[in-house]
Amino acid sequence: MQNEATTEIPVHLLFRDEPEPRPVPLGPAVVAGRTGPATGGQAAAAGERPRFRRPVPAKERPLAPQVDPDLAERPARVLPGTLGVAAGACGAAGCAAVSWWAGLVPPLAEEALRLPVYAGAGLGPAQWAAYAGAGALTLFGFGGLARGRTGRAWVLGLFGRYRGTVRRTGLMWVNPLMLRRRVDVRLRHWRSEPMSAADGNGVALRVVALVVWRVRDTARATLGVDDHETYLRECVEAALARVPVEPPGAGRGPVEASGEALTRRVARDAGAVGLEVFSVQPVRVEYAPEVAAAMNRRRIAALDAQQRASVLTSVVDSVEDTVTRLTMRGLVELDDYERKALVKDLTVAFCSGRGEQSP
Known part of the structure; x- marks a missing residue:
C-alpha cells in the first residue's frame, strides 16, 4: 500500500449547487398584540424541517356526453311573406307580358283583357330569356313561402351546412334552396314501456316511467344525434339500470327520492343534445315475472307476521x-x-x- 499512488477524480453532481440560505434574524411575530407562530422562512432559518401537505386526489366524476361545441341554435334570416307573394305575382305578370309580346295570347283573351292588338314578335332568344327570368322569379317567390306555427320550429340547412332556426309564426319567405326540418318545441311527455330495473337489494323490477321534456336547442337535437327521441329513450333505460328504484309498497319519500335521482341523471345526459328534461317519475313499479311469485309470497308473509304481532x-x-x-x-x-x-x-x-x- 505504501508504493501505490492515489489520484483525485472529480465527480460532477447532477444538480446545481445552490447558495446557502442567509441567516434570517428571528423575531416574534406580533399580531393584534399576541405572539404568533414562526413563518415558513423563519422555520427554515431556525433549522426546522418544512411541512408539506399531501395533495388530496380529486374525486372522479362521470363525464357527460360531449357534442360539437360550435353547433348551437341561432336565428335564421327570413323575409316577410308579403315580399314572396309580391315577387311571385310579379313573375307571373312577367310571364303573361312575355306571352303577349311573343303573340301567344289568343285574340279572345286580348279582347277580354282589353289589350292592344299586337301581331307578336314570335319566340326568339329574347323571349326565351324573359320567360326564364320571369319563371325563376315566380318559382322563387311562391316556392319560398312557409307558414310558421306556434310550438313548431324550422331547422334550415344549405348544402349540408346549418344556416339557422326559424321560430317565427305566420307567413314568411325562406330561401327555397334550403332544406327544412320541422321540430316540435312544445312541452311533451312520454310514457315508456316496461323497462328493466332493480331495487337497492338487486331484486329485478319492471318500471314504467313518465318523462316530461322539450327541445331546448333545435340545432343539437336535430343535427347532434340521429333521432333525439330514441336517444332520450336510451338515456332513461340507462338511468333505470344505474339508479335503484324502490319496490312496490314503499313509502312516498323513497319513491320521490328515486324520481329525483332519475331526473338528475337523465337531464345531464340529455342536456348535451339540446333536450331539457323536467321530470322522470316511475308511475308503475312491479316485480319482474321471474321473481314476482316469490316476492309476493314474501310480502304476504311479512304482512301476516305484522298483523299477528x-x-x-x-x-x-x-x-x-x-x-x-x-x-x-x-x-x-x-x-x-x-x-x-x-x-x-x-x-x-x-x-x-x-x-x-x-x-
Missing part, C-alpha cells in the same frame, strides 16, 4: 287492563296461582274472539 299486542294490553281494574277496585283478591290462571283464560278468550272477527 299487532293482534298479540292488543290482546296483551286488554288482559293487563282487565286484571289491573279487577284488582284495583277490590272486586277479587287473587294470589299468584289464581292470577296466572285468570291471565291464561282471558288470553285464550280474547284470542278466540279476535280469530272469529278477523275473517
Whole structure:
C-alpha cells in the first residue's frame, strides 16, 4: 500500500449547487398584540424541517356526453311573406307580358283583357330569356313561402351546412334552396314501456316511467344525434339500470327520492343534445315475472307476521287492563296461582274472539 499512488477524480453532481440560505434574524411575530407562530422562512432559518401537505386526489366524476361545441341554435334570416307573394305575382305578370309580346295570347283573351292588338314578335332568344327570368322569379317567390306555427320550429340547412332556426309564426319567405326540418318545441311527455330495473337489494323490477321534456336547442337535437327521441329513450333505460328504484309498497319519500335521482341523471345526459328534461317519475313499479311469485309470497308473509304481532299486542294490553281494574277496585283478591290462571283464560278468550272477527 505504501508504493501505490492515489489520484483525485472529480465527480460532477447532477444538480446545481445552490447558495446557502442567509441567516434570517428571528423575531416574534406580533399580531393584534399576541405572539404568533414562526413563518415558513423563519422555520427554515431556525433549522426546522418544512411541512408539506399531501395533495388530496380529486374525486372522479362521470363525464357527460360531449357534442360539437360550435353547433348551437341561432336565428335564421327570413323575409316577410308579403315580399314572396309580391315577387311571385310579379313573375307571373312577367310571364303573361312575355306571352303577349311573343303573340301567344289568343285574340279572345286580348279582347277580354282589353289589350292592344299586337301581331307578336314570335319566340326568339329574347323571349326565351324573359320567360326564364320571369319563371325563376315566380318559382322563387311562391316556392319560398312557409307558414310558421306556434310550438313548431324550422331547422334550415344549405348544402349540408346549418344556416339557422326559424321560430317565427305566420307567413314568411325562406330561401327555397334550403332544406327544412320541422321540430316540435312544445312541452311533451312520454310514457315508456316496461323497462328493466332493480331495487337497492338487486331484486329485478319492471318500471314504467313518465318523462316530461322539450327541445331546448333545435340545432343539437336535430343535427347532434340521429333521432333525439330514441336517444332520450336510451338515456332513461340507462338511468333505470344505474339508479335503484324502490319496490312496490314503499313509502312516498323513497319513491320521490328515486324520481329525483332519475331526473338528475337523465337531464345531464340529455342536456348535451339540446333536450331539457323536467321530470322522470316511475308511475308503475312491479316485480319482474321471474321473481314476482316469490316476492309476493314474501310480502304476504311479512304482512301476516305484522298483523299477528299487532293482534298479540292488543290482546296483551286488554288482559293487563282487565286484571289491573279487577284488582284495583277490590272486586277479587287473587294470589299468584289464581292470577296466572285468570291471565291464561282471558288470553285464550280474547284470542278466540279476535280469530272469529278477523275473517
